[in-house]
Amino acid sequence: DIYDAALERTALSQYASLVVSQQLSDRLRVVGEAFYYELSDLPQYDPTYDTADSDANTTWGLQFILDEALFSNDSLSTGVRYTTGDVSDSVVVYMDEKLRMSDDLDLVFRLSGSQRTLSNYSQDTYTVRPGVQLYWYIRPDLMLDAETGYEWMSQDFESENFQVHQAYLLLGLRKRF
Numbered sequence: 001d002i003y004d005a006a007l008e009r010t011a012l013s014q015y016a017s018l019v020v021s022q023q024l025s026d027r028l029r030v031v032g033e034a035f036y037y038e039l040s041d042l043p044q045y046d047p048t049y050d051t052a053d054s055d056a057n058t059t060w061g062l063q064f065i066l067d068e069a070l071f072s073n074d075s076l077s078t079g080v081r082y083t084t085g086d087v088s089d090s091v092v093v094y095m096d097e098k099l100r101m102s103d104d105l106d107l108v109f110r111l112s113g114s115q116r117t118l119s120n121y122s123q124d125t126y127t128v129r130p131g132v133q134l135y136w137y138i139r140p141d142l143m144l145d146a147e148t149g150y151e152w153m154s155q156d157f158e159s160e161n162f163q164v165h166q167a168y169l170l171l172g173l174r175k176r177f
Contacts, residue, residue, distance in 0.1 A: 012040040027068055031079075033061040057085035073100040090116040106135040110149070125155040145172040 019033045038056040063079030070076065078095040094112035101107055109132055116125040131149025138144060146169075153164040 014038045027066055029065045031061075031063040031065065033059070033063070033081075035059040035061075055086045057083050059083040070097070071099065074098060075100075086119070088116050088118050090114055104137040108133040108135070123156050125153060127151065127153045141176040143174045145174060146170070 015035070015037050017033065017035045019031065021029060021031045023029050036056075036058050059081055060083075061079060061081035063077060066076045068074065075098045076095070077098070079093075081092045081094075083090045083092075092112060092114040094110070097109040099107045099109075110130065112127075112129045114125075114127045116127075117123070129149055129151045131147055133145070133147040136144040136146075148169045149167070151164070151166050151168065155162045
């Protein structure tokens with residue numbers, strides 16, 4: 001009974017992906033990707049709430065990776081992802097420049113921009129995120145991950161434009177078991 005009651009209040013997800021990677025030259029690789037994600041409905045606790053409580057998304061992406069793009073120890077990755085879903089559609093354009101500083105230290109400069117459109121409203125959200133990430137492989141099974149960046153977001157409401165500016169700092173320690 002407890003298990004059945006828990007399932008009645010738990011959304012279930014389904015996920016499928018297909019990723020194809022093709023080396024075009026000794027320095028250039030292209031990656032194509034398709035993802036499908038669906039979250040099942042939950043019981044509607046508030047019948048006056050009109051927004052869907054589940055979402056299905058399909059994402060298509062294309063990415064180009066160029067080794068030794070600017071330096072002999074770097075990798076430049078740029079791409080675009082388009083997602084269409086039950087609640088919103090979005091497009092993301094991104095660029096990562098990864099520098100191998102030493103055998104155990106990587107530095108990544110990131111820049112992404114996105115537009116998200118809600119399906120039932122005339123609202124668009126625009127986001128720009130520059131950032132810097134550091135990967136330090138303390139041991140082969142232990143990595144320190146530090147990221148700092150800035151985020152600017154602008155969302156159009158029916159009567160005004162709402163903007164958010166924020167900085168962030170993330171620290172993590174990853175251990176492989």
